[in-house]
Amino acid sequence: MDKKLRVAVIGCGNISVMHLDSIAAFEDVELVAVCDIKEDRAKAASQKYGGKVYTDHMEMLEKEELDAVHVCLPHYLHVPVSIDAFKKGVSVLSEKPMSIKYEDAEEAVRIADECGVKYGIIFQCRYNAPSLLVKQRVLDGKLGKVKCGRTTLTWYRPDNYYDSSDWKGTWDKEGGGVIIDQAIHSIDLANWMIGSTPVEVQSTLHNRNHEIMVVEDSAEGLVKYENGAILSFYAMNNYLIDEPIEIRLLCENGKATFTYDEARVVYNDGTVETAKNNPEDMFKYSGGKDYWGFQHATQIRQFYNAVLGKEELEISGREALKITRIICDIYKNNDNKNLIK
Numbered sequence: 001m002d003k004k005l006r007v008a009v010i011g012c013g014n015i016s017v018m019h020l021d022s023i024a025a026f027e028d029v030e031l032v033a034v035c036d037i038k039e040d041r042a043k044a045a046s047q048k049y050g051g052k053v054y055t056d057h058m059e060m061l062e063k064e065e066l067d068a069v070h071v072c073l074p075h076y077l078h079v080p081v082s083i084d085a086f087k088k089g090v091s092v093l094s095e096k097p098m099s100i101k102y103e104d105a106e107e108a109v110r111i112a113d114e115c116g117v118k119y120g121i122i123f124q125c126r127y128n129a130p131s132l133l134v135k136q137r138v139l140d141g142k143l144g145k146v147k148c149g150r151t152t153l154t155w156y157r158p159d160n161y162y163d164s165s166d167w168k169g170t171w172d173k174e175g176g177g178v179i180i181d182q183a184i185h186s187i188d189l190a191n192w193m194i195g196s197t198p199v200e201v202q203s204t205l206h207n208r209n210h211e212i213m214v215v216e217d218s219a220e221g222l223v224k225y226e227n228g229a230i231l232s233f234y235a236m237n238n239y240l241i242d243e244p245i246e247i248r249l250l251c252e253n254g255k256a257t258f259t260y261d262e263a264r265v266v267y268n269d270g271t272v273e274t275a276k277n278n279p280e281d282m283f284k285y286s287g288g289k290d291y292w293g294f295q296h297a298t299q300i301r302q303f304y305n306a307v308l309g310k311e312e313l314e315i316s317g318r319e320a321l322k323i324t325r326i327i328c329d330i331y332k333n334n335d336n337k338n339l340i341k
């Protein structure tokens, strides 16, 4: 076998298990180090998965010869830590959102290009079987152009979800609430299917039921596209369970309805096509949550193939600028004057 890819994970909190389990499954990848400012978290990750323990990512980047790092940090740190890695010649796979500021995201893409490294952003839901079926049918013309779409997310985030975190629920560290953290996936999926350039974003944000925090727990709005398509979105964190997110698309040749788990496409001639994630094909994570989806390993493998020069990177920083623009505009164009940054 060729030399193994040398990788590290920065941020050993909740989501890191999806990355660490994936890394452990790949024979051509070696976990060289894990880093967290909370040493106990880095130590726990190292005990389970291996790798040297660091509490300072700069020290780790100086001391270790790395090919790639996984950035699993609070939102406001995604861009600065990614840029630190680029400048050491290290490729980055960052968790979503790419950034809390659009201009910073653009800057990160520019620096990654300058440094000649790969820059990927996690949007694992694009790799669900239902998402892939609908995207394929839009692309091959069987469904045709998306004329109109809607996304719905009704999830549950109790006060202690925000209370137990030192960055969630804040403008400066999380960059928003239900939109930038949860609905970003469903809006990204719909935007990816539509595939045109947004020309207008309207939005209204509210904090209806979370006195514990200042950011929005409810949002609705509209995105208008250059090709005439219209996407409306609704998201809130005040339900009592995490219902499956639902995306509906009205296309030239039929209608598609899909969740993370299943898709149903009804064509104008009455024929029906469906897709479902096959539990047998899904990667098993030791601590994954079903509403995160189970496709991190698929995207991480694709990223590594790009680092190895075997494939084009699919969800690159440049690709992720598209959803980052929409998310940032949702906050910028918020009509609710009671909830302003």
Ligand SMILES: NC(=O)c1ccc[n+]([C@@H]2O[C@H](COP(=O)([O-])OP(=O)(O)OC[C@H]3O[C@@H](n4cnc5c(N)ncnc54)[C@H](O)[C@@H]3O)[C@@H](O)[C@H]2O)c1
Pocket (backbone or CB within 6 Å): 010, 011, 012, 013, 014, 015, 016, 035, 036, 037, 038, 041, 055, 056, 057, 072, 073, 074, 075, 077, 095, 096, 097, 122, 124, 165, 181, 292, 293
């Ligand atoms: N793709 C998905 O579906 C999905 C799901 C959950 C979370 N996420 C994303 O993953 C990221 C992390 O979320 P989380 O829930 O794991 O958060 P978390 O708070 O559980 O973990 C973040 C970790 O980063 C560490 N940290 C903070 N500053 C640091 C620094 N300067 N250097 C090193 N470590 C530092 C913290 O100590 C913490 O352990 C966020 O961007 C979140 O949106 C993505």
